[in-house]
Amino acid sequence: MWRSLRPLGRSAASGGYRRYAWTGADADCRLWFRMQAEARRLDVETDRNGNQWAWLGDPAAGDAVVTGSHLDSVPDGGAFDGPLGVVSAFAALDELRARGVSFRRPLAIVNFGDEEGARFGLACVGSRLTAGRLTKEQAYELRDADGITLPQAMEAAGHDPSRIGADPERLGRIRAFVELHVEQGRALDLSGDAVGIASAIWPHGRWRYDFAGEANHAGTTRLVDRRDPMLTYAETVLAARREAELAGAVATFGKIAVEPNGVNAIPSMVRGWLDARAADQGSLDAVVTGIETAAREHADRHGIDLAVVRESFTPVVDFSHALRDELSRVLGEKTPVLGTGAGHDAGILSESVPTAMLFVRNPTGVSHSPAESAAEDDCVAGVRALADVLEELACR
Numbered sequence: 001m002w003r004s005l006r007p008l009g010r011s012a013a014s015g016g017y018r019r020y021a022w023t024g025a026d027a028d029c030r031l032w033f034r035m036q037a038e039a040r041r042l043d044v045e046t047d048r049n050g051n052q053w054a055w056l057g058d059p060a061a062g063d064a065v066v067t068g069s070h071l072d073s074v075p076d077g078g079a080f081d082g083p084l085g086v087v088s089a090f091a092a093l094d095e096l097r098a099r100g101v102s103f104r105r106p107l108a109i110v111n112f113g114d115e116e117g118a119r120f121g122l123a124c125v126g127s128r129l130t131a132g133r134l135t136k137e138q139a140y141e142l143r144d145a146d147g148i149t150l151p152q153a154m155e156a157a158g159h160d161p162s163r164i165g166a167d168p169e170r171l172g173r174i175r176a177f178v179e180l181h182v183e184q185g186r187a188l189d190l191s192g193d194a195v196g197i198a199s200a201i202w203p204h205g206r207w208r209y210d211f212a213g214e215a216n217h218a219g220t221t222r223l224v225d226r227r228d229p230m231l232t233y234a235e236t237v238l239a240a241r242r243e244a245e246l247a248g249a250v251a252t253f254g255k256i257a258v259e260p261n262g263v264n265a266i267p268s269m270v271r272g273w274l275d276a277r278a279a280d281q282g283s284l285d286a287v288v289t290g291i292e293t294a295a296r297e298h299a300d301r302h303g304i305d306l307a308v309v310r311e312s313f314t315p316v317v318d319f320s321h322a323l324r325d326e327l328s329r330v331l332g333e334k335t336p337v338l339g340t341g342a343g344h345d346a347g348i349l350s351e352s353v354p355t356a357m358l359f360v361r362n363p364t365g366v367s368h369s370p371a372e373s374a375a376e377d378d379c380v381a382g383v384r385a386l387a388d389v390l391e392e393l394a395c396r
């Protein structure tokens, strides 16, 4: 599986992945999913929101056990974030069949669409739509950097966007969802464990900062006459670091758009996207407010107009305690239980269905980068753990 999935959407230049929603690379990944499912005699369907489901048993029977993750990537992402959960899901099914177990409930493997939000700026679009956390009207407003709207992109990829929206009936047929994911920090490496169980996802969000100044000549405009939004942006980045340290949070400006984007022109506009996360809502509020206050002070000093727009927000996720306890019982009480600052479809689903996550050790802790890694033995341990959990949930 790994060999056939590995080349899809990989950039020769960076060695990282560019699997963005509703692009050719995304279509290649969807075809790969379909072929894996069909090779296992599973029934494949794409739901109204573009998520793919591979079913063993009758979906209409209800009480289904679902596992899987996503195949899309961030810009120049690693090989494991998302795909490890989908590959492991198919491998766990193979393992259960090799064990000769009988399934008492339907089992589905899912590939959620557009988890990373790399193209349209909003993460977990497929699961958000399904869970009713993103309305059709809101989704229709999403645009990529070229101005292509989400429905246009769906249509171009052969998916009818007119039916997107909440799908409570589908969620109502799910007994439990378990997502396996590569760990995106080093907790398991430090504790010396191959596999862990997720406790919670930190509250997190994305904010767009528009710094508007005045375009002018880089050679002839005196420093005192400038209204340079890049300067205010830079001061805001420094403030974000400081406020994050104060609040015990994390804050990142990882994306920027500059107009007119000329070497010899003072910019007229700098747009920066803030990603901020913290273990609790109070700390997140403190860091977000602190950054905006600092940005406004700097903006006022330099004659810059500042607009701040919250583009998305995901409150804290506390995964089902009953399911967590069940996983601990199946995998052993010594299996570490850890929280994470990374967002996941599991976090979105957890409001509607009992949800749990398994993490697989990442020796460097690096993620959202081509350097992301996981040892083969650990991936195998992850598959076994997932199979044990699925056996408990679907076969007993």
Ligand code: GLV
Pocket: 115, 116, 123, 341, 342, 343, 344
């Ligand atoms: C998704 O991986 C996120 O946490 O941004």
Ligand code: MN
Pocket: 074, 081, 116, 368
């Ligand atoms: Mn990710």
Ligand code: MN
Pocket: 070, 081, 082, 115, 181, 343, 344
């Ligand atoms: Mn992921």
